[in-house]
Amino acid sequence: MAVSTKNMxxxxxxxxxxxxxxxxxxRVVGGDVNTYVLESVISQLQNKxxxxxxxxxxxxxxxxGYDIEDFKMPLDTLSHVKxxxxxxxxxxxxxxxRAKIEHWNTYHDPFIELAYNVMIKGxxxxxxxxxFHIDKHIANTQTKEPHPIYHLQYNLNPTKSNSPNLGNLFYIDTPRIMHKPIDFILGISFLTSNFYPIAFESLKDEREFVKLQENYQDAIWKPYFHTIANKWKPFQETNIVWNPINDICPIFI
Structure with a gap:
């Protein structure tokens, strides 16, 4: 079945x-980032x-939706590495x-499924x-621990080795840390700001990058934060005195 003209x-x-x-x-970061892996993603989105x-x-x-495989960029923050x-x-x-088209730019949760898996290699x-991964917990999955619907969780064995060398580290499956949902576009700000800050600063100087971030923050983060703020009713703009917002979330643009 072909996708409708509206959905295409x-x-x-x-x-x-x-x-x-x-x-x-x-153009801005250069050949150290293997952007060619996005070509198949783009082609699939354009394929009715x-x-x-x-x-x-x-x-x-x-x-x-889309799957992205082995997108790579340099680790440029080695000052405190061990x-x-x-x-x-x-x-x-x-x-x-995976996401419902009808929920884009609404106050609904924009995603059905999300798995954002990062491996850091030194x-x-x-x-x-x-x-570590940022993913969406499926609500009907039975579990003993609290699961924020979107959470970040560390993985000390990302290669899935049968005998990982953990040294003196203690590995446990928790905690699952509440985190904002992200797609690839917002994920680029997340990755570069943390692991390639020189690139992030250069990207922020590009008007097109800023606009992309603003658009996707509106579509993905606005419903998330509005839902959280709704815990404290009434939500009034005049009560917002904790500024600037970038001290709370440095990748807000």
Whole structure:
């Protein structure tokens, strides 16, 4: 079944945004970021015969999304790194996103499924790994621990080794830290600001990058934060005295 013209218009806009970000990364950051992996994502979004599959194996032409495999960028924050023999590093992102088209730019949760998996690789006398993910918890999944619907969780064995060298580290499955939902576009600000801050500062000077961030913050973060603020009723703009907002969230643009 081919995707409707209306839904393709939406998907083409998302493909256009990813293309614009890819070009910005290539021009501003350079060849150290492998933007070519986005080409297949863009092509799928533009393909009216492609409908992403959900976890349960079903498809719905009103659902859009993409998978990104092995997006890489340098680790440029090595000033406090340990072990001290590490001389270079790399960030590797794999992600899966599924979302309802009708919930975009509304106050609904924009995503059905989200898995944003990051592996940090450090190279010294040997190769070291650290990982974390930001994902969406499926509400009907049974669990003993609290699960914020969107959360960040660290992974000390991202390579899934049967015998990881954890040294003196103690590894446990918790905590799951409440976190904002992110797509690839907002995720670029998250990754560069934390791991490649020189690139982030350069990207912030680009009008197109700022506009992309503003648009996706409106679509993805506004419903999230409005829902949280609604805990304290009535929510009044005159009561906002804690400023600037960038001290709370440095990647707000």
């Amino acid at each position: 218009s939406f998907r083409n806009e998302r493909a256009k945004d990813l293309r614009q970000l890819s070009q910005l990364l290539s 015969d492609f409908i992403p599959t959900l976890k349960d194996g079903s498809t719905d032409e009103n659902v859009w 072990p001290q023999d590490i001389t270079k590093g790399e960030i590797i992102l794999n992600m899966k996103l 190279v010294g006398n040997r190769t070291y790994h650290l990982g």
